[in-house]
Amino acid sequence: MSVDPLPDWVIPPQGGFTADDFFRMPGLPPHTELIDGSLVFVSPQAKWHSRVINLLVGELDAQAPPHLRADREMAVRLAKRQVPEPDVVVVTADAYERDEPSTFYRPEDVVLAIEAVSPDSEDRDRDTKPRKYAAAGIRHFWRLESSEGRTVAYVYERDPACGVYALTGIHHDRLKVADPYPIDIDLTAVGTRRR
Numbered sequence: 120m121s122v123d124p125l126p127d128w129v130i131p132p133q134g135g136f137t138a139d140d141f142f143r144m145p146g147l148p149p150h151t152e153l154i155d156g157s158l159v160f161v162s163p164q165a166k167w168h169s170r171v172i173n174l175l176v177g178e179l180d181a182q183a184p185p186h187l188r189a190d191r192e193m194a195v196r197l198a199k200r201q202v203p204e205p206d207v208v209v210v211t212a213d214a215y216e217r218d219e220p221s222t223f224y225r226p227e228d229v230v231l232a233i234e235a236v237s238p239d240s241e242d243r244d245r246d247t248k249p250r251k252y253a254a255a256g257i258r259h260f261w262r263l264e265s266s267e268g269r270t271v272a273y274v275y276e277r278d279p280a281c282g283v284y285a286l287t288g289i290h291h292d293r294l295k296v297a298d299p300y301p302i303d304i305d306l307t308a309v310g311t312r313r314r
Contacts, residue, residue, distance in 0.1 A: 156200035188215035194223040197255040207233040226255035270306040
């Protein structure tokens with residue numbers, strides 16, 4: 120039995136991969152991220168994860184003012200060795216409609232980054248990625264988690280004086296905020312049937 124050779128990207132170069140390296144790699148598994156110059160692969164997601172993303176993209180896009188749009192699972196090129204893929208982003212309409220770059224957004228395009236936490240991504244979604252989003256200047260960050268069968272939203276805003284996120288609210292059942300624009304989402308709708 121012959122074994123196919125491993126792709127070149129399996130072994131990182133000295134100092135890690137750069138964003139330029141990352142975008143040139145053929146055959147990466149879907150939703151691969153570049154964090155601190157290392158490739159991060161994700162495991163298959165639970166139904167809750169997919170459903171909460173669907174709910175957020177639909178509601179955020181429907182409620183957005185004309186100059187903003189919601190998108191899902193698109194890379195954000197934060198820095199030389201940082202290309203995370205938030206589960207949901209709200210970006211400027213110009214960035215959403217722009218043809219190039221077609222595979223990622225820039226930090227200045229992103230108004231809100233959202234992570235739906237999975238068991239394999241707890242540390243990245245709770246600590247690593249929010250710190251990197253804040254350092255890149257993304258003003259708003261949400262983290263959603265499933266807790267005892269309920270969806271809980273943790274809402275953060277970047278403090279411009281120190282460049283880190285401050286918690287502005289924890290939302291159960293209903294997520295209602297005024298910033299980055301008026302948003303009202305029924306969190307109990309995750310996983311419910313359409314009527």
